[in-house]
Amino acid sequence: MHKKIIWDQSFETGIAEIDTQHQRLVEIINSLADGIGHVSMDDLHNILTQLKEYANYHFRTEETLMEAAGYAGLEEHRDEHLAFVDQILLFDLDVILASEGLAWDMFHFLRGWLTNHILVVDKKFSTAMSA
Numbered sequence: 001m002h003k004k005i006i007w008d009q010s011f012e013t014g015i016a017e018i019d020t021q022h023q024r025l026v027e028i029i030n031s032l033a034d035g036i037g038h039v040s041m042d043d044l045h046n047i048l049t050q051l052k053e054y055a056n057y058h059f060r061t062e063e064t065l066m067e068a069a070g071y072a073g074l075e076e077h078r079d080e081h082l083a084f085v086d087q088i089l090l091f092d093l094d095v096i097l098a099s100e101g102l103a104w105d106m107f108h109f110l111r112g113w114l115t116n117h118i119l120v121v122d123k124k125f126s127t128a129m130s131a
């Protein structure tokens with residue numbers, strides 16, 4: 001089940017700037033769902049980077065509003081923001097490691113194939129030629 005987020009009125013906060021930013025975050029997260037299985041690890045990394053940067057921008061907007069209003073729940077809310085960004089960084093690390101793992105698998109296959117080919121197949125050929 002990979003349903004994308006569908007924006008509706010229930011998400012509206014009544015603060016136009018915040019709602020607009022939330023819609024952008026929804027777009028980015030939905031684009032991640034579109035990309036999985038179709039795009040490269042680099043592309044996934046780029047989407048996560050975009051998400052991290054936009055989330056930080058959005059969180060600063062909210063925290064500035066909360067500070068200006070003297071909102072009592074600011075610290076608790078800020079902790080939620082920090083935890084979200086931390087999680088994005090962890091996901092991004094997974095993507096980077098997965099990408100690197102894939103590259104190493106490729107390298108091991110190519111190394112194994114080439115060395116075996118030279119030592120066994122080419123040697124058989126070159127030995128026959130010199131006989």
Ligand code: FEO
Pocket residue numbers: 022058059062077081
């Ligand atoms: Fe809209 Fe607190 O993030």
